[in-house]
Amino acid sequence: MPLKNSKILLLFFLISYLGISQNKEFKDTVNSTQNEYVHFYKNRLITRIYYVNTSNSLTVNHENSGKSLDFNANKQSRIGASVAFRKLAISYSYAPEFISTNKNNESSKLFNLNLRGFYKRRWMQTIKVYNEKGFYAKNTVQSIYLPNTESFKIGGSTSYIFNDNFSYRALASQNERQLKNAGSFIPGVTYYYSNYHLNTEGKLDENNLKRKYNSYDLLLSPSYFYNYVPNKNILISGGSTLGLGVNYSTSENNNITTLITELGFSGTVTYDLTNLYIGSHFNYLILKHNTNRSLYVKDDIPYFQFFVGYRFKASKKLVKTAEDFNEKIIPIIPNI
Structure with a gap:
């Protein structure tokens, strides 16, 4: 625990050095506005501390028996910190034991x-990316921990x-600010590769399951988001996604191609x-697909x-480094 805490302290020392140690002759362009709808914080160091709760849970239904099992990951809650400047971001988070959902079954992991x-x-x-080990299997009568x-x-x-008048960064990373109400249609293509290893042998009296399979998803995912600005201090954003595509799954030498549907909701208040x-910020994604003739997964x-x-005012040295970096590297770099 002390080592993890020291990493977060080191991150904020970095913030202090890069953001506060400034050259007085540097002219800040933070007040530049792209248009009347969006304000861009060009030379600000965007920092945050955060609490995150997320998981990738599964519901497995046996079509022949009509019975189901819910698989839920053990460790779900994390705290962390991040530093972002223009198109470059650094973040670190961990799952502390003092949070109730993280206390039991130390062998479990969630990345x-x-x-x-x-x-x-x-x-x-x-x-x-989601990587989890250690699930609780739940049916109508019991809840059992499955470390494997x-x-x-x-x-x-x-x-x-x-x-262009709609700012997705205003709701996702706060390095822009929405000044007036605006929305946008956002079509997209979604793709996932999933690998599952389900193992309940020796843990449940019934519905025992031991199975490995790979899953490939490809969907067309149109969405719509709207940023509502009731006053200069508050941003309320909401959006939804409805996708349709193809799933290809392999399991125990059995390959199958089926349709897959995607349903997503999200909301942000700042x-x-x-x-x-x-x-x-809240987001909920549901993917429904058949993996083979006898197994259905949600x-x-x-x-x-x-x-x-x-948002700290960036130093002259940091701004020059970022500009030199952008000249040499194609600017398709993670922003959050």
Whole structure:
């Protein structure tokens, strides 16, 4: 625990050095506004501390018996900190034992990574990784811990934002600020690879299951988001996604291709005081697909984040380094 805490302290010492040690001759361009709808914090160091609760839970139904099992990951809650400047971000988080959902079954693990990058404002790329070991299996009569049950999921989406007056960064990373109400249709392509190892042998009296399978998803995922600005300090954002595509699964030498549906909801509330901001973000993703003739899986991924952040004025040295970096590297870099 002391080592983990020291890493977070080191991160904020880095914030202090890069953001506060400034050259007085440097002219800050933070007040530049792209248009009357969006304010861009070009030379601000965006920092935040946050609490995250997320998991990749599964519901497995045996079509022949009509019985089902719910698989839920053990460790779900984390705290962390991040530093972002323009298109570069650094973050660190961990699951502390003092949070109640993390106390039991120390052998379990949960790793979650969310990256988002922008190219020429309209193109948006997301990458998500979930790796979990140690699940609770629940049916109508009992809940049993399964240390050998694992899941791994990696994927993301490529999207196009139609409306320049709509700022997705204002709700996702707070390095922009929505000044007036605006919404946008955002079509995209979503793709995931998943690997599941379900093992309940010796743990349940019935519905025992031991199975490994791989799953590949490809969907067209149109969405719509709207940023509502009731006053200069508050941003309320909401959006939904409805996708349809194809799933290809392999399990014990049995391959099958089926349709897959995607349903997603998200909402964000942010209270902003120029440089200090506080808010929360919620997202829920549901993927439904058949993996083979006798097994049906519903894949649920809830995500909740509460955050507090501050925008520091960047030093002249940091600004020059970023500009030199952008000249040499194609700017498709994670933004959060």
